[in-house]
Amino acid sequence: MNVDLTTDFDRIIDRRGTQCQKWDMMEARCGVAGEDALAMWVADMDFRSPPEVREALRQAAEHGVFGYLGDEGPYREAIRWWMETRHAWRLDPDHVFTTHGLVNGVSLCLQALTEPGDGIVLMTPVYHAFSRAIRANAREVVEMPLTIGADGCHAMDIDAWESAMTGRERMLILCSPHNPGGRVWTRDELRQVADFCRRHDLILVSDEVHHDLVFAPHAHVPMPLAAPEVADRLVMLTAASKTFNIAGEHIGNVTIADPTLRARFAARMQASSISANFLGQGMVRAAYSPEGAEWVGELVGYLDGNRRLFDDGLDAIPGVRSMPLQSTYLAWVDFSGTGMTADEVNARVGRVARIAASPGPAFGKGGESWLRFNLGMPRVQIAEAVERLQHAFTDLQ
Numbered sequence: 001m002n003v004d005l006t007t008d009f010d011r012i013i014d015r016r017g018t019q020c021q022k023w024d025m026m027e028a029r030c031g032v033a034g035e036d037a038l039a040m041w042v043a044d045m046d047f048r049s050p051p052e053v054r055e056a057l058r059q060a061a062e063h064g065v066f067g068y069l070g071d072e073g074p075y076r077e078a079i080r081w082w083m084e085t086r087h088a089w090r091l092d093p094d095h096v097f098t099t100h101g102l103v104n105g106v107s108l109c110l111q112a113l114t115e116p117g118d119g120i121v122l123m124t125p126v127y128h129a130f131s132r133a134i135r136a137n138a139r140e141v142v143e144m145p146l147t148i149g150a151d152g153c154h155a156m157d158i159d160a161w162e163s164a165m166t167g168r169e170r171m172l173i174l175c176s177p178h179n180p181g182g183r184v185w186t187r188d189e190l191r192q193v194a195d196f197c198r199r200h201d202l203i204l205v206s207d208e209v210h211h212d213l214v215f216a217p218h219a220h221v222p223m224p225l226a227a228p229e230v231a232d233r234l235v236m237l238t239a240a241s242k243t244f245n246i247a248g249e250h251i252g253n254v255t256i257a258d259p260t261l262r263a264r265f266a267a268r269m270q271a272s273s274i275s276a277n278f279l280g281q282g283m284v285r286a287a288y289s290p291e292g293a294e295w296v297g298e299l300v301g302y303l304d305g306n307r308r309l310f311d312d313g314l315d316a317i318p319g320v321r322s323m324p325l326q327s328t329y330l331a332w333v334d335f336s337g338t339g340m341t342a343d344e345v346n347a348r349v350g351r352v353a354r355i356a357a358s359p360g361p362a363f364g365k366g367g368e369s370w371l372r373f374n375l376g377m378p379r380v381q382i383a384e385a386v387e388r389l390q391h392a393f394t395d396l397q
C-alpha cells in the first residue's frame with residue numbers, strides 16, 4: 001500500500017523502552033508479542049506534541065528548579081481563552097478545579113456528589129474507566145444501551161432508558177463526543193439527555209475530553225450551550241491531554257458553575273489533598289494558544305486521512321464493519337458479521353495480525369462482538385495494520 005509521507009505525524013517514533021503503557025505493557029496486558037507487534041489499544045497517540053509544548057518544557061528544564069506551583073491564574077486564563085475561542089463556551093476561571101487526570105475527576109465527582117449504593121447511569125458501550133471508577137467507589141453501574149442508527153453510528157434510545165430507571169440513580173456520566181465510536185452528539189440529542197437528567201433528578205457529568213478532535217461537517221456543542229437550564233446540576237470535564245497528546249501530564253479540569261455543587265466538590269478536593277502539577281500546567285498553557293490551535297487543525301486533518309484508510313480497508317473484509325468516526329482516533333469495529341466467536345476474532349487480531357486492540361466487552365453492554373483500534377499513529381502503520389487484518393481474515397474474502 002503506497003502512503004504519502006509529508007508531515008511530522010508521519011515520523012515513526014520508537015516508544016519501546018520508555019516505560020509507556022501502550023507499547024511497553026502490550027505483551028503483559030494484551031498478550032500480543034513480537035518485534036513487529038502494533039499497539040492500537042491505550043488512548044494516546046504516537047505523535048510528538050506541538051513544538052510550543054516541547055519548548056515550554058525545555059525552558060522549564062533549563063531553569064532547573066521544579067518547586068511547588070503557586071499562581072494558577074495564567075493556567076485558568078488559558079483554559080478560559082481556549083474554551084471561548086474554540087468552543088464559544090464562556091466559563092468563569094474561578095469555577096475550574098484541576099484534578100489528577102479526568103478519571104480522578106470522575107471519582108471525585110462520585111465521592112463528592114453521590115452516596116455508596118447510588119446508581120450511576122452510563123450510555124454503553126462507553127469508556128471503560130467510568131464503570132471501573134463507579135464500582136471501585138461502591139456505586140452501581142446502570143447501563144443504558146446505545147443503539148446503532150441507519151448511518152451505522154451510535155444513537156440514543158431515551159424511551160427505552162425511561163423504562164429501565166429504578167429510582168436509585170443519582171448521576172449520569174455522558175461522554176461527548178462519545179468514546180468508542182466517535183459520535184458527536186447533536187444539540188438536540190444533548191438537550192434530550194439534559195431533559196432526562198432533569199426528569200430523574202440526576203447530576204449530569206459531561207466528559208468532553210474529545211471535543212477538539214472532531215471531523216467536519218460535525219461540530220461539538222458544549223453542554224452549557226446546548227442546555228443552559230441544567231447549569232444547576234452540571235459538572236463539565238475537559239482536558240488538554242487527548243488533544244495535544246500529553247496524557248502523561250495527568251491533568252483534568254472539572255468546571256462547576258453551581259455554587260452548591262462546587263462547594264461539595266471543593267471539600268472533596270481538600271479532603272483528598274490534591275494540588276497542581278507545575279510542569280503539566282506549563283505544558284497546557286503552551287498548548288492552549290493560537291499556535292496550538294493551528295497544530296490541532298493539522299492533526300485533525302491527518303487523523304481524518306487515517307480513519308478513511310482504516311475504514312475502507314476494514315469494510316472490505318466480509319462481515320467486518322468499522323463505525324464511521326465523527327470524532328476521536330478510536331475506531332470501533334464490529335466483527336459479528338464474521339460469525340466467529342470473540343476468542344477466534346481475538347486470536348486472529350492478536351496472534352495472526354499481531355495487533356493489540358481494546359476488547360469490546362470492557363466497554364459494557366453492546367461491546368460484545370467489537371474491538372476498539374487506536375488510529376493515532378503514523379499512516380504507514382495504519383496501512384500495515386489494514387493489510388495484516390485483511391490477511392488475518394483472508395479466508396473470508
Ligand SMILES: Cc1ncc(COP(=O)(O)O)c(C=O)c1O
Pocket residue numbers: 043100101102103104127175179207209210239241247250251252
Ligand atoms: C472519555 C474519556 N475520559 C477520560 C479519559 C482519560 O482521562 P485521564 O487520562 O485524564 O484520567 C479518557 C481516555 O481515553 C476518555 O476517553
